Amino acid sequence: MTAGSSQNWIVQNLWLIPAIPMVAAGLVALMKRANRGLAATLAIGSMAVSLLLSLRAFAAALANPMLQVRNVDWMQFGDQWVQLGWLLDPLAAVMLVMVTFVGLLIFIYSVGYMAHDDNFTRFFCFLSLFAGAMLGVVIANSLLLLFMCWEVVGLTSYLLIGFWFQRPAAAAAAKKAFITTRVGDLGLLIGMVWLYSQAGTLLFYGNGNGCLEQRALAAMAAHATVAGMAVSTAIGLLIFCGAVGKSGQVPLHVWLPDAMEGPTPVSALIHAATMVAAGVYLVARVYPLMSGSALEVVAWVGAVTAIFAACIAVAQNDIKRILAYSTVSQLGYMMLGLGVGGVAVGMFHLITHAFFKALLFLGAGSVIHGCTEEQDIRNMGGLRKFMPVTFAAYTCGMLALCGFPLFAGFWSKDAILHSAHGWGISRGPFYLGAIGALLTAFYMTRQMYYVFFGQKRTPAATVGAAAVAVHGATEHAVEPAVSPRPGEVCAVEEPHESPVVMTIPLAILAVFAVLLGFVGTPAWPWFQNFLGGHGVTFDWSGFGEPGLMSLMLTSSLIVMLGLLLGWFFYGRRPIVHPTDEDALEELAPPVFSALAHRLYVDELYSVTVIALARFGAAFASWLDRWIFGGAVRLVAWAVTGVSWLDAGVDRFVVNGGFDEGCRELSRGGRLLSRLQNGRVQTYLSVIAAALVVLGVWLLWGHRG
Amino acid sequence: MTPLAGCLLVSALLFSIGLAGALTRRNAILVLAGIELMLNAANLNFIAFWRFGPNPEAFTGVMFVIFSIAVAAAEAAVGLALILAIYRHARTSDVSEIAEMRG
Numbered sequence: 001m002t003a004g005s006s007q008n009w010i011v012q013n014l015w016l017i018p019a020i021p022m023v024a025a026g027l028v029a030l031m032k033r034a035n036r037g038l039a040a041t042l043a044i045g046s047m048a049v050s051l052l053l054s055l056r057a058f059a060a061a062l063a064n065p066m067l068q069v070r071n072v073d074w075m076q077f078g079d080q081w082v083q084l085g086w087l088l089d090p091l092a093a094v095m096l097v098m099v100t101f102v103g104l105l106i107f108i109y110s111v112g113y114m115a116h117d118d119n120f121t122r123f124f125c126f127l128s129l130f131a132g133a134m135l136g137v138v139i140a141n142s143l144l145l146l147f148m149c150w151e152v153v154g155l156t157s158y159l160l161i162g163f164w165f166q167r168p169a170a171a172a173a174a175k176k177a178f179i180t181t182r183v184g185d186l187g188l189l190i191g192m193v194w195l196y197s198q199a200g201t202l203l204f205y206g207n208g209n210g211c212l213e214q215r216a217l218a219a220m221a222a223h224a225t226v227a228g229m230a231v232s233t234a235i236g237l238l239i240f241c242g243a244v245g246k247s248g249q250v251p252l253h254v255w256l257p258d259a260m261e262g263p264t265p266v267s268a269l270i271h272a273a274t275m276v277a278a279g280v281y282l283v284a285r286v287y288p289l290m291s292g293s294a295l296e297v298v299a300w301v302g303a304v305t306a307i308f309a310a311c312i313a314v315a316q317n318d319i320k321r322i323l324a325y326s327t328v329s330q331l332g333y334m335m336l337g338l339g340v341g342g343v344a345v346g347m348f349h350l351i352t353h354a355f356f357k358a359l360l361f362l363g364a365g366s367v368i369h370g371c372t373e374e375q376d377i378r379n380m381g382g383l384r385k386f387m388p389v390t391f392a393a394y395t396c397g398m399l400a401l402c403g404f405p406l407f408a409g410f411w412s413k414d415a416i417l418h419s420a421h422g423w424g425i426s427r428g429p430f431y432l433g434a435i436g437a438l439l440t441a442f443y444m445t446r447q448m449y450y451v452f453f454g455q456k457r458t459p460a461a462t463v464g465a466a467a468v469a470v471h472g473a474t475e476h477a478v479e480p481a482v483s484p485r486p487g488e489v490c491a492v493e494e495p496h497e498s499p500v501v502m503t504i505p506l507a508i509l510a511v512f513a514v515l516l517g518f519v520g521t522p523a524w525p526w527f528q529n530f531l532g533g534h535g536v537t538f539d540w541s542g543f544g545e546p547g548l549m550s551l552m553l554t555s556s557l558i559v560m561l562g563l564l565l566g567w568f569f570y571g572r573r574p575i576v577h578p579t580d581e582d583a584l585e586e587l588a589p590p591v592f593s594a595l596a597h598r599l600y601v602d603e604l605y606s607v608t609v610i611a612l613a614r615f616g617a618a619f620a621s622w623l624d625r626w627i628f629g630g631a632v633r634l635v636a637w638a639v640t641g642v643s644w645l646d647a648g649v650d651r652f653v654v655n656g657g658f659d660e661g662c663r664e665l666s667r668g669g670r671l672l673s674r675l676q677n678g679r680v681q682t683y684l685s686v687i688a689a690a691l692v693v694l695g696v697w698l699l700w701g702h703r704g
Numbered sequence: 705m706t707p708l709a710g711c712l713l714v715s716a717l718l719f720s721i722g723l724a725g726a727l728t729r730r731n732a733i734l735v736l737a738g739i740e741l742m743l744n745a746a747n748l749n750f751i752a753f754w755r756f757g758p759n760p761e762a763f764t765g766v767m768f769v770i771f772s773i774a775v776a777a778a779e780a781a782v783g784l785a786l787i788l789a790i791y792r793h794a795r796t797s798d799v800s801e802i803a804e805m806r807g
Contacts, residue, residue, distance in 0.1 A: 678803030681735070685727050 022132035028125040043124040054096035061093035085141035105505035112502035130156035170261035180255035184245015191238025236294040247279025260320040264365030272357035299339025303429035305332030310439035315595030341419025344528035349412035356400035359509035363394035377450035378578040386495040393506040411517035445566020454574035711752035719745035
């Protein structure tokens, strides 16, 4: 670590990289909806500036691979100052360049993809905010700052998945993504609090006082908690919970495939290149916390996720959903790589995957765009002829994903498998990973044949409707609510190649998908050494490591086998009708059906977790309604009764008494006033009568 | 019948006539006239009780009646003045129509 004075300009101003897109997002948010061009220009421009700064940071990290931090006081907390800060090390530099570069390409692509959308401006606002938050996660030197940006990432992800919130499926998917990742974030939050209580700081690095530095780590490792686990392990596992949620690991993977309801650039940006990478990056960032047993958990979770998602991907029919499960599976590989091999192994796959998965998603977006929002691969076919550029780029991405020799994915996946093979604890993850690789090749081949080969399948509207009826439960994409005119859209309009603004990013990404692997081959492990902070020399003997060549051959064979199987099932005879049974479905209907239903994980959750939550909610509602509400109502009734009584006394006793008295008075007055009729003769006659009575009384009354 | 009883009888008759006039006449002036008759009946009683009383030499009864007649004249003047004022105010002297003091 270098002192503040010798730090160069870029480290001092690293905060600009996330700040610029965020400011751009703020500006775009204030714009009118009609300012489409300005919004896109601002977003893309801010991203380009961030990319330039990131490259500058990358160059700085190249020149000085030492970790450099800059911390600033944020706010006083008791007698302590809470510090936030940012850091620059090779890991962050690589991520910065990857996020800004892929982000920039996706931004550009979005201009074409979202061209017809009414809320174009809003889209770029969210997109910029998202990219800014992601960059904030990358440079954060404090778990607190990282968590803040992490939550903004979660928020924007919610906003973007639900971008077409008019569709119920998209709104539901957005909620699902938000809530599911929240489950993981709870773990992260608890871990964070625990870390603060143990280490006294949330700074990663801070001149020997950071929580990832020797002193705090030693203290935490020495301190044992439940079941003899070191505190650092427990905290590491809790933080890993957050990564599980964000990176879609089993068992919290369910949100990621549903997140495909968002616009395709979002799927590419969030669910392939950046956001899901945040979880992997988090684990890589807090790697010093992750001691042996925590890493074991990471490795197993990753391996299980890798094969689990790959299995499900085999039986999906939505082009984006296949890619989504593939992403989950690849994220599993990354976790596996982190668990068994270390930061460099996992991060290498993260970087290569970001490029080729972004490519695949953008390619899928291009296909969807060209087919007028058709997403069901059974309704596609033969698109090779209509969209050659997309086809070529997609093939590159597909081969890279499969791990075809010499493509980017080959090197990174092989590094993971190699590490897993050499893992001292168990061979299980290696076998899981190897089978996952086979499945990956298989399902990608299946998708390629369905989408690009054979004849254009033109489903009649009735056929499409039948397909909806049969597969409606598994395929959200063909539900009427999602696709306004299911089935028939491809029939009425010839598929067309996408505009240049969309194909150029594809082409650039394709180049990277092919070539990026060469920065981390065994002979020239530049990437790994760069992250490790030391130089590299070219050395063919890297391949000579024992077992490496045979492993590479094996994995190549596995990939070939996967491709061959894919051809055997789907390429041998062309798929003619969209309603044709899937080749695997013919072979093993129950298995295929289970896979198509995503192994019933959603259903399992809905009868367990969700049912429990519903029960809890119902119970709480009952409690609220009858116990607390009842008590409140009882008190209210009592008070009402007392006040009624009071009102009654007031009204009938006090008021009534007075009123009655007054009435009596006035009645008496009225009665007496009748005597006073104003006629003098009446008075006179009364007097006369009285006189007569007096006379009679005087004359006769006294006599007796 | 003694002379005193005859006088008292005339006086009672006179009083009754006056009373009946005061009660039945609608014209205020006639009511006043009825009242004068009743007063005169009282004066006649004074004179009769003096003349046929135990001490007719002293002129007490005459004096009393002269006073009474003077007071009655004053009363009649006040009464007529009142009637005139009421007439100017109400444009009538019919006592049955004047009931402004009704409660």
